Amino acid sequence: MDDPTHDGRCRLCTANDLDGLREEMAEALWESRRDGTLDDRAWAEAGPMWQVIFRDFGATAVDSMLERHRATV
Ligand SMILES: [Zn+2]
Numbered sequence: 001m002d003d004p005t006h007d008g009r010c011r012l013c014t015a016n017d018l019d020g021l022r023e024e025m026a027e028a029l030w031e032s033r034r035d036g037t038l039d040d041r042a043w044a045e046a047g048p049m050w051q052v053i054f055r056d057f058g059a060t061a062v063d064s065m066l067e068r069h070r071a072t073v
Contacts, residue, residue, distance in 0.1 A: 026058030
């Protein structure tokens with residue numbers, strides 16, 4: 001399957017820093033849910049427990065996204 005809107009600067013295809021992408025995803029997931037919770041603080045201050053959990057979520061999200069992406073472009 002070819003996606004005509006897909007270009008050579010695609011963030012996923014050109015990612016050479018997968019760990020950086022996973023970390024960004026972890027932070028984005030954290031930021032998307034912290035509003036109004038008891039742990040409403042910045043990612044850097046989330047604490048080791050949440051950082052471990054969200055890095056795991058982030059890695060899973062990025063890896064699953066990449067897998068699907070590669071199957072469709
Ligand atoms: Zn791509």
